[in-house]
Amino acid sequence: MSDIGDIRMQVMWNRLISVVEEQALTLMRTAFSTSVRESGDLSAGVFNPKGEMLAQAVTGTPGHVNTMAEAVSHFMDAIPREDMFEGDTYVTNDPWLGTGHLHDITMVSPSFLNGELVAFFACTAHVVDVGGRGFGADAKSVYEEGIQIPIMKFAERGKVNLDLVRIIRANVREPNQVVGDFYSLAACNEVGHRRLVGMMKEIGLASLDTLGAFIFARTRDAMRERIAALPKGRWSNELTTDGYDAPVKLAASVTIGEDQVDVDFTGTDPMSGFGINCPIIYSKAYACYALKCVVAPDIPNNAASLAFFTVHSPVNILNAVRPAPVALRHIFGHMVPDLVFGALAEALPGRILAEGAGALWNIHMSVRPAPGAEGRRAEVLMFNSGGMGARPGLDGLSATAFPSGVHTMPIEATEHTGPIVIWRKELRPGSAGDGKYRGGLGQVIEIAPLEGHEFDFSAMFERVNHAAQGRNGGGNGAPGLVKLDDGTTMRPKGWQHVPPGRTLILELPGGGGYGDPAGRSAETRAQDEYKGYLTESRS
Structure with a gap:
């Protein structure tokens, strides 16, 4: 590709980032919950038709962004392509398919141009209430923690599923706030879709294939260069935390290979009987974030950069399985970076x-x-x-x-x-x-x-x-x-x-x-x- 072609691609990449940033700001401006409106407890991003994240908004949390990057594939598994239509919006708060606990609502919307699927938009936000025991650690299973919404359609061909809205209203303490946030999330994706389609028509793009290939190629090259410069080997760390009624040990080993960095949570304490458990999708999100902070903080966060990191764990408090209570999954999720940093400090002395x-x-x-x-x-x-x-x-x-x-x-x-x-x-x-x-x-x-x-x-x-x-x-x-x-x-x-x-x-x-x-x-x-x-x- 010529230099002028590279420049044109970079300009379009920047335009794509501005699209998702406006998507996120729409959510902040219209949200009912103060956690979203005032604190930016959200994420927004655009994905190609394969479900690979092309770009994320600057506004948002690593836990939401990196779980959302994996969640879109779960939506695609649940809703076949032939059941996707223009004007659709899909929703879930499944902790294991979404972002780790019931209080986070994830919405995914297909984006069509001239009848062809060209992208997906996804967003996540924390809502004030989902019923059940409320936002706390006291539940003994996920069934006590609130209403569970499997992956389903919030809207089909632009028509909102009012039966779902009525069910939500009947199960939460602040129905106006919660339902308002649902509509805000849907509007967030709609704005992203409109801006993307407008950009593609202006530039004359029929698909995002070429732009996506450019984004991923540049990202992969940069990531390979950074990982190649790291020392190779395996380093471990343990972290003792307060837990609920007894201390909890978190353990991690970080292995740096030629073109891959792996985190393994073997040695971490078993699942808790209280709602401080963390699904692996959320633990993985913050492990990848910690690695990214050290290895490549200036390289864009997308499917290509995240592919260089792998996370493994037996079943334990950082890889809790259904029906474990997970309402406060953020507590140990937020401790994962310090856990990973402790291992990296051995590999990279003086840098952590x-x-x-x-x-x-x-x-x-x-x-x-x-x-x-x-x-x-x-x-x-x-x-x-x-x-x-x-x-x-x-x-x-x-x-x-x-x-x-x-x-x-x-x-x-x-x-x-x-x-x-x-x-x-x-x-x-x-x-x-x-x-x-x-x-x-x-x-x-x-x-x-x-x-x-x-x-x-x-x-x-x-x-x-x-x-x-x-x-x-x-x-x-x-x-x-x-x-x-x-x-x-x-x-x-x-x-x-x-x-x-x-x-x-x-x-x-x-x-x-x-x-x-x-x-x-x-x-x-x-x-x-x-x-x-x-x-x-x-x-």
């Missing part, structure tokens, strides 16, 4: 960041009037982040959602959804691990029901009993803490109660430090003290 908070400190609150009082009920979901681990050459980022990448929810948006007040939300002094490079700080959050109200909350917290470890001589980050303002210590997982007049206090964990603390300059320490990052004992 320290451990961080890892799992989001999500909190789901079911707010209601106190006995004898008047008020309103609401389901309120809030995403919060601890500190990142320090990096070789840089301090860790504070209160940052890594590896999930979701945005911080504004206090005003959270308070608007229900009768609660957030009295405090600030960085937590002294929570960062010491080192030549300091870990990121956690934060302190204080939440109370409005007068005349109370709430139950689902705790989904990690790093309370097992702090983030420093690397290369760096100190550990501070562990997290959950308590009431009267000093009552709360559990890090499970549904619990905040009575009227009480305040829930969350102290989020900090990230580990990197390098010998003696190597940190006096000037930098003075800046930490000036900014209030240190406790009095360390000032």
Whole structure:
């Protein structure tokens, strides 16, 4: 292909990325759930007719994007080509075929041009409620966790399946929010389809075959070059986590071959009886993300780049099988990158960041009037982040959602959804691990029901009993803490109660430090003290 041909292909590739980015932004602008609208807990992408991901939106989480990359093939298996029509939209929240738990709704829509199937658009979003026990770890099977939607048609030839809509309304606590999000997801794919067809007509493309071949060829060449430069061998790591009522060991071995990198979770503890299990599709998503961060962070994420990574595991807590409860699959899914990084640190010394908070400190609150009082009920979901681990050459980022990448929810948006007040939300002094490079700080959050109200909350917290470890001589980050303002210590997982007049206090964990603390300059320490990052004992 001539140079001008390569340039033209690159321009079309950029156009394709802009198409999926507008697809994702449509979902954020129209979503009903604050987790989608304010935090970007979503994914969007375009696939070729074989179900291979061509491009993903920049907006979105690795867990959603990389599971969606595999999920489209499951939709194609369930719905034959002869049953696909223009105007169709397909849906599921199957944890093993979608994105790992019932709260994530995945929609896939075929895109036709002049009667020919040219692409699929897919998107995923976390909805506020799916019925059952609610968003928590207390269920003993997936059947208790909410309504299950097998792969089926949400719309056929543009006509919405109203029977499905009625079933959803009858099974969730916030029907308007949830159904609104379903329509938002469908609109997201529709916008992608319209922009793609418009682009293809403008450029004169009858299919995406040539463009797809260009994308995959360039990606494969770049990935082969990166993997060839890596040391070859096998390295292992173990990580101890809080678990539900007992610590859980996660284990991984990373094998780097000539043109492949494999992750094996053999040695990880068995499945739990609580909803902290993780389907392999989600564990794989974050294992691949960790590898991508180290091996090729600047190479586009698509079917060609993901094909260089393989993930294996016997049945265990990172490869949970039906009907295991999996509502909080994100907790261990978010710990997988630190697990993989620990193995890679042996292979690539001096290049891997320290451990961080890892799992989001999500909190789901079911707010209601106190006995004898008047008020309103609401389901309120809030995403919060601890500190990142320090990096070789840089301090860790504070209160940052890594590896999930979701945005911080504004206090005003959270308070608007229900009768609660957030009295405090600030960085937590002294929570960062010491080192030549300091870990990121956690934060302190204080939440109370409005007068005349109370709430139950689902705790989904990690790093309370097992702090983030420093690397290369760096100190550990501070562990997290959950308590009431009267000093009552709360559990890090499970549904619990905040009575009227009480305040829930969350102290989020900090990230580990990197390098010998003696190597940190006096000037930098003075800046930490000036900014209030240190406790009095360390000032």
